Amino acid sequence: MSDGSAEVGNDGGIDAVELEILRSQLEQVAEEMGELLIRAAYSPNITERRDCSTALFDARGRMVAQAEHIPVHLGAMPEAVDAVLDCDPQPGDVFVLNDPFQGGTHLPDVTLVSTIPHEGEIIAYAVSRAHHADVGGMTPGSMPAGAREIQQEGLRIPPVRLVAGGERNEDVESLFLANVRNPEKRRADLRAQLAANERAETRLLELLAEHERALDPIFEAVIEYSRERMRAELREIPDGEYRATDVLEGDGVTDEEIHIEATVTIDGGSMAIDFAGTAGQVAGNVNAPLAVAKSAVYFVLRCVTDPDIPPNHGCYEPITVRAPAGSLLNPDPPAAVVGGNVETSQRVTDVVFAALGEAAPERVPAQGQGTMNNLIIGSSSFTYYETIGGGSGANPGSDGLSGVQVGMTNTLNTPVEALEGEYPLRVEQYALRDGTGGAGRFHGGDGLVRSVTVEEAATVSLLTDRRANRPSGVAGGEAGTAGRNLIDGEVVPAKLTREVPAGTTVTVETPGGGGYGPEDDSE
Numbered sequence: 001m002s003d004g005s006a007e008v009g010n011d012g013g014i015d016a017v018e019l020e021i022l023r024s025q026l027e028q029v030a031e032e033m034g035e036l037l038i039r040a041a042y043s044p045n046i047t048e049r050r051d052c053s054t055a056l057f058d059a060r061g062r063m064v065a066q067a068e069h070i071p072v073h074l075g076a077m078p079e080a081v082d083a084v085l086d087c088d089p090q091p092g093d094v095f096v097l098n099d100p101f102q103g104g105t106h107l108p109d110v111t112l113v114s115t116i117p118h119e120g121e122i123i124a125y126a127v128s129r130a131h132h133a134d135v136g137g138m139t140p141g142s143m144p145a146g147a148r149e150i151q152q153e154g155l156r157i158p159p160v161r162l163v164a165g166g167e168r169n170e171d172v173e174s175l176f177l178a179n180v181r182n183p184e185k186r187r188a189d190l191r192a193q194l195a196a197n198e199r200a201e202t203r204l205l206e207l208l209a210e211h212e213r214a215l216d217p218i219f220e221a222v223i224e225y226s227r228e229r230m231r232a233e234l235r236e237i238p239d240g241e242y243r244a245t246d247v248l249e250g251d252g253v254t255d256e257e258i259h260i261e262a263t264v265t266i267d268g269g270s271m272a273i274d275f276a277g278t279a280g281q282v283a284g285n286v287n288a289p290l291a292v293a294k295s296a297v298y299f300v301l302r303c304v305t306d307p308d309i310p311p312n313h314g315c316y317e318p319i320t321v322r323a324p325a326g327s328l329l330n331p332d333p334p335a336a337v338v339g340g341n342v343e344t345s346q347r348v349t350d351v352v353f354a355a356l357g358e359a360a361p362e363r364v365p366a367q368g369q370g371t372m373n374n375l376i377i378g379s380s381s382f383t384y385y386e387t388i389g390g391g392s393g394a395n396p397g398s399d400g401l402s403g404v405q406v407g408m409t410n411t412l413n414t415p416v417e418a419l420e421g422e423y424p425l426r427v428e429q430y431a432l433r434d435g436t437g438g439a440g441r442f443h444g445g446d447g448l449v450r451s452v453t454v455e456e457a458a459t460v461s462l463l464t465d466r467r468a469n470r471p472s473g474v475a476g477g478e479a480g481t482a483g484r485n486l487i488d489g490e491v492v493p494a495k496l497t498r499e500v501p502a503g504t505t506v507t508v509e510t511p512g513g514g515g516y517g518p519e520d521d522s523e
Contacts, residue, residue: 014221022211022218023225023310026065029203030054034067037128037196042188045133045385048418049411052130053077054196056204058219059122061085062313065222071302072105072345072408073129075295078313079103081125083159084113091117094163094197096172096190098135099156100289101333106341107135107154108142108385110190112162114197116204123208123215126200128193133383134181139459140378141385145252145495147285147336155179163194181383227314231269233305234318237360241265244354245277248347249465251284252339252495258282258328260347264355273297273352275323281331284495285463288340288348293329294321296348296408304356304363339463339495342372342387345408346465357474366393366444366514367471368406371483373510374463377425377454384423387411391437391445391480391513393471400445400513403432424455433481433509438470440477440515447483447510456502460487466511467494477515484509 014022033054038047046052053073055066061081066074080103084095094114098104104111108131116124135142137154147153155176162172173190177183208215242264247257261277281287298316302309309315323329328344331337350370357364369390377384387409392400405411416427429451437444454460462485470479485492486507487500500506 023222030065030067033196033200036199037192040192040195042185043133044414044418044422048414051411054128057081057125064219064312070410071299072295075298076105076291079291080111087159089115092166095159096162097157097159099158100337102158106338108132112193116201126197128196136179141376141383143338143376145461145497149334153338223314226310226312227317229309230315231318234269237266239266242355242358244351246351249468249494251282251286253284260351262351262355270318272320275329279328281335285336285339286344287331287335287337288329288344290330292341292345296345297321300352342374343465346370349407365395366474366477366516368392368513369511370471371465372409376461377458379458382423388450390447390510393513394442394444394516399443402446403448426453436481436512438473438478438480438515439519441517444480444513444515447512449509451507453505460500461497464494471514473514476518480512480514483511
């Protein structure tokens with residue numbers, strides 16, 4: 001990998017030392033936004049699992065700093081800011097949106113984009129995205145396995161002013177809250193996002209005063225630095241065209257496998273990914289907006305290059321992502337998409353990793369669990385949502401990790417004490433699935449088992465994958481064990497929504513990661 005010494009020129013008179021200080025300060029603003037959001041929110045989904053993300057953008061809509069939160073959120077955020085820029089934002093405006101066809105990912109991920117004004121001009125944008133436990137739709141939790149169109153998944157919000165010229169638009173907030181379950185909890189989470197964005201404005205204006213210089217040259221220098229670092233990394237990967245394919249296990253309507261294909265082209269300091277050959281959009285909800293596919297590609301890129309490259313617009317500028325219109329990875333409205341964000345993104349990650357494994361095998365691990373194991377349980381009175389960790393794939397130098405989030409999510413778990421204190425649920429078992437990681441010179445990580453009893457009648461939704469196809473090992477390593485879902489001991493499909501009575505026990509057994517290298521390899 002690059003030693004990070006790529007030379008960066010800029011016309012803002014910023015030397016290397018000052019650039020590093022400024023970059024760190026911008027990233028700290030984004031991190032502080034995230035910490036405030038987590039501390040101020042109400043829902044365990046945000047306060048415990050930390051299913052949220054924060055970032056700063058310049059006045060042109062380019063990401064300049066992000067907190068290290070959720071990959072599928074962060075890679076898609078630029079699309080949300082672009083959608084807001086099309087709405088002629090003015091100083092003092094704050095936009096709310098969740099529409100996957102206008103910058104969102106899936107409907108539960110609600111995004112706030114706040115203008116940061118100075119002397120009457122917009123100098124930057126603060127952005128927060130949080131997974132709200134419910135945004136309406138046909139089932140509690142807004143993630144129904146059988147949805148066939150996006151209207152069934154919840155309230156769809158195009159970019160609209162929640163705050164206009166500094167004045168809160170109570171009508172917009174009321175419209176949102178009238179269409180969700182547990183509205184007071186959703187209100188608290190929305191206000192926490194507003195507070196996080198306001199903190200970004202305070203800190204950025206303090207930074208402006210401290211350095212007594214315009215922010216534009218700072219932003220430009222930080223972006224250029226990342227761009228040149230990334231181009232240097234890409235030049236170390238052999239030029240060529242590399243292909244890989246994989247499948248999803250059904251769309252929630254049928255169990256028929258869905259084909260995903262990627263062609264990765266490395267050409268000097270640039271990389272192009274084309275998903276031509278991927279299946280067309282499907283009837284169920286595993287369609288993924290193009291912004292989600294881009295997020296998956298960006299995540300892989302971060303994994304196979306120097307992780308110390310600052311993640312901003314410059315980092316992703318050398319990358320081109322294409323998918324055919326009307327396909328699984330670029331669907332047309334009113335396609336259902338809630339599973340695409342959480343499950344299809346995972347498979348896109350696997351496919352791009354596999355393609356790059358041909359180009360740079362020393363940089364690519366065996367497959368991890370390849371699913372978020374989404375478990376949603378709710379009623380009119382509560383909504384519980386969890387993504388459950390599993391095994392990560394082994395790599396050329398070490399075993400895979402056990403019981404961790406893999407790929408496009410970076411959340412924590414909900415502690416048993418918090419879960420049982422907040423919801424009418426009882427945790428029966430939460431443990432590693434010993435021996436589920438694939439064997440090899442280096443073993444894959446083990447999956448988990450999480451078993452929960454519902455203490456009142458509720459709706460259960462499962463959005464999972466890798467229940468039939470095991471996560472692959474590489475270089476002679478063995479595949480990990482597939483996952484399994486059970487309701488009262490009955491094995492149920494990977495994607496399911498079912499009404500259950502009080503006393504029902506739902507068990508999710510997550511996949512193990514693949515192994516790396518032959519087990520008897522002593523080199």
